Amino acid sequence: xxxxxxxRNIWRSRTRSLxxxxxxxxGIWAEIFLMSFSEGMVKSYIDNAIQSEISHIQLHQxxxxxxxxxxxxxxxxxxxxxxxxxxxxxxxxxxxxxxxAMIASAKGARGVQIKxxxxxxxxxxxxIDTKVVEGEYFSEGKKNQILLGRSLAEKMNIKIxxxxxxxxxxxxxxxxxxxFRVVGxxxxxxxxxxxxxxxxxxxxxxxxLGGGDIAHxxxxxxxxxxxxxxxxxxxxxxxxxxKVETYKQISPEIALFDSQMQLxxxxxxxxxxxxxxxxxxxxxxxxxxxxxKELGMLMAVGMNKAxxxxxxxxxxxxxxxxxxxxxxxLAYLTVLYFNHTGIDLGNWSEAMRxxxxxxxxxxxxxxxxxxxxxxAVILTALIGSIYPAxxxxxxxxxEAIRRI
Amino acid sequence: MKNIITKGITKxxxxxxxxxxxxxxxxxxIEQGEFTAIVGPSGSGxxxxxxxxxxxxxxxxxxVTISGTEITKMRDNKLIEFRKEHIGFVFQAYNLIPVLTAExxxxxxxxxxxxxxxxxxxxxxxxxxxVGLGDKRNTRPAQLSGGQQQRVAVARALAPKPDFILxxxxxxxxxxxxxxxxxxIMARLNHEEGITFVFSTHDQRVIDRAHRVITLVDGKIATDxxxxxxx
Ligand SMILES: Nc1ncnc2c1ncn2[C@@H]1O[C@H](COP(=O)(O)OP(=O)(O)OP(=O)(O)O)[C@@H](O)[C@H]1O
Ligand SMILES: [Mg+2]
Numbered sequence: 282x283x284x285x286x287x288x289r290n291i292w293r294s295r296t297r298s299l300x301x302x303x304x305x306x307x308g309i310w311a312e313i314f315l316m317s318f319s320e321g322m323v324k325s326y327i328d329n330a331i332q333s334e335i336s337h338i339q340l341h342q343x344x345x346x347x348x349x350x351x352x353x354x355x356x357x358x359x360x361x362x363x364x365x366x367x368x369x370x371x372x373x374x375x376x377x378x379x380x381x382a383m384i385a386s387a388k389g390a391r392g393v394q395i396k397x398x399x400x401x402x403x404x405x406x407x408x409i410d411t412k413v414v415e416g417e418y419f420s421e422g423k424k425n426q427i428l429l430g431r432s433l434a435e436k437m438n439i440k441i442x443x444x445x446x447x448x449x450x451x452x453x454x455x456x457x458x459x460x461f462r463v464v465g466x467x468x469x470x471x472x473x474x475x476x477x478x479x480x481x482x483x484x485x486x487x488x489x490l491g492g493g494d495i496a497h498x499x500x501x502x503x504x505x506x507x508x509x510x511x512x513x514x515x516x517x518x519x520x521x522x523x524k525v526e527t528y529k530q531i532s533p534e535i536a537l538f539d540s541q542m543q544l545x546x547x548x549x550x551x552x553x554x555x556x557x558x559x560x561x562x563x564x565x566x567x568x569x570x571x572x573x574k575e576l577g578m579l580m581a582v583g584m585n586k587a588x589x590x591x592x593x594x595x596x597x598x599x600x601x602x603x604x605x606x607x608x609x610x611l612a613y614l615t616v617l618y619f620n621h622t623g624i625d626l627g628n629w630s631e632a633m634r635x636x637x638x639x640x641x642x643x644x645x646x647x648x649x650x651x652x653x654x655x656x657a658v659i660l661t662a663l664i665g666s667i668y669p670a671x672x673x674x675x676x677x678x679x680e681a682i683r684r685i
Numbered sequence: 686m687k688n689i690i691t692k693g694i695t696k697x698x699x700x701x702x703x704x705x706x707x708x709x710x711x712x713x714x715i716e717q718g719e720f721t722a723i724v725g726p727s728g729s730g731x732x733x734x735x736x737x738x739x740x741x742x743x744x745x746x747x748x749v750t751i752s753g754t755e756i757t758k759m760r761d762n763k764l765i766e767f768r769k770e771h772i773g774f775v776f777q778a779y780n781l782i783p784v785l786t787a788e789x790x791x792x793x794x795x796x797x798x799x800x801x802x803x804x805x806x807x808x809x810x811x812x813x814x815x816v817g818l819g820d821k822r823n824t825r826p827a828q829l830s831g832g833q834q835q836r837v838a839v840a841r842a843l844a845p846k847p848d849f850i851l852x853x854x855x856x857x858x859x860x861x862x863x864x865x866x867x868x869x870i871m872a873r874l875n876h877e878e879g880i881t882f883v884f885s886t887h888d889q890r891v892i893d894r895a896h897r898v899i900t901l902v903d904g905k906i907a908t909d910x911x912x913x914x915x916x
Contacts (some may be wrong), residue, residue: 474877578774581741586762678741679741
């Protein structure tokens with residue numbers, strides 16, 4: 282009966298209840314949309330970073346990680362590549378020779394990192410071949426080919442098919458220069474990478490470095506990220522002389538970014554819930570004040586304080602129960618929609634690319650978010666109902682009835 | 686023994702600011718089966734007295750004992766429970782829960798008492814018939830006339846089988862025909878079922894129907910007389 286009264290009371294002032302219900306719906310919707318948007322952004326950032334830069338797991342000489350000197354090489358790199366490639370759950374593996382270099386043009390000189398790669402393996406891991414936007418990827422038979430980031434080429438005013446000179450330290454510690462022909466320009470979602478990394482072939486670069494089948498870095502891509510820890514342990518046991526690292530160790534900023542995003546969503550959630558709490562308190566307080574006489578009468582005829590308290594509380598929870606499913610449903614549809622079509626950030630895309638994010642964000646969501654939010658809304662309604670309900674039971678029946 | 690005994694009730698409103706003495710030493714005894722009117726000029730303390738007898742308000746001094754239980758010392762929540770079992774109220778207005786039908790209003794207190802549903806249904810039907818509203822059971826208060834609402838209120842007050850029914854100017858908002866009608870019902874319930882009614886009123890025709898008339902003046906009992914009701 283108390284439930285029945287509570288339910289009917291909600292519809293006594295229809296407009297007011299609908300406003301609150303509407304506010305809760307919009308709140309839930311905005312909340313889920315924002316969460317899914319930031320999840321999507323984090324995911325795209327991580328996926329981008331893993332796909333085009335760091336891969337899932339990397340291996341280096343331990344000393345190379347400390348000093349980044351070219352002399353800390355992995356010998357017999359091709360067989361390492363094959364060993365990695367044939368490890369279970371590894372989709373693709375590649376090895377690279379790395380070196381810091383100066384690139385010079387009429388516009389001046391810049392520091393870059395040379396990644397000397399095996400063309401086929403590299404494209405299997407980082408799909409760098411698909412990011413060539415002008416000219417072409419490495420082809421057989423040509424010597425000293427080089428790929429530059431488009432933004433770097435623009436800044437240095439280097440034209441495609443022109444010849445450029447790179448200066449670097451060779452394995453003997455001598456400064457060497459070598460000429461390369463620009464065969465293509467690439468563009469990733471991260472301009473910082475595009476400005477700083479140039480690609481050449483390992484075969485040619487090892488010659489000018491003065492080494493044989495050497496590399497500084499091995500990178501591999503997994504069939505599925507869920508195998509990360511398994512493969513990591515296997516490789517660690519298999520290559521005790523090399524330092525094996527997962528993307529989490531290589532790029533702690535990924536984790537940082539993730540937690541930053543989570544923090545801002547949490548802050549948003551708190552603000553939103555606070556707004557909802559105050560909205561609910563306000564509405565329910567009005568509902569209580571309007572009914573002072575009636576509440577006094579109920580207490581006079583024997584409705585005890587606990588029941589009055591719960592009646593007010595139920596009214597509030599019911600508002601949440603009506604609004605909750607609608608809000609969650611709408612949010613689900615929206616997320617589903619943008620999960621398919623994506624949200625084109627258009628004007629923002631340049632800024633996004635600075636940070637290595639793609640211009641289209643696909644909203645993603647963990648199913649647990651829905652449960653969490655449903656609970657949050659009920660809690661919010663509960664908290665919002667406490668004050669008005671207390672107000673109601675503090676009424677003394679005589680005073681309530683006497684009031685005009 | 687079902688009775689109400691008040692000893693020296695005094696009620697002072699706003700004792701700290703501008704004290705108003707609403708009741709000044711009221712000694713009273715009301716027995717089961719009475720049909721008693723409390724009368725007196727406006728401001729003489731009728732409402733205050735009924736509220737204190739019914740445990741809605743506390744006296745500044747003195748005690749109220751209902752059927753052997755002193756209610757003046759009870760805590761709020763205990764008092765609510767006590768009222769639920771022993772006292773029925775009919776107010777001048779705002780008696781009914783607007784979102785419930787006549788039937789549900791009558792049933793309400795019985796529900797609070799956890800009475801079995803068969804008993805509730807039977808008693809609700811009985812009482813609505815008794816107050817002549819058998820055909821209005823599914824109507825909400827807003828669709829009932831003032832007189833009909835007061836009759837539902839009487840049925841509601843009777844439903845939990847209280848020892849006493851206290852009514853503060855139950856007919857003040859009613860026209861003379863509805864007043865007559867309500868009084869007939871109250872008198873019949875009093876006569877046939879021995880239900881005790883204590884009501885305050887200004888209306889001479891209502892006063893004439895009472896068996897006992899207590900007159901308050903300035904918070905004191907001026908006269909307390911038995912009479913043979915007309916009709
Ligand atoms: N809450 C209150 N605060 C202060 N004074 C009050 C309060 N309630 C009643 N009084 C005063 O107490 C006195 C008795 O009031 P009460 O309402 O009991 O009179 P009444 O006989 O019922 O009058 P009426 O016939 O007009 O209903 C009056 O002087 C009134 O002004
Ligand atoms: Mg009065």
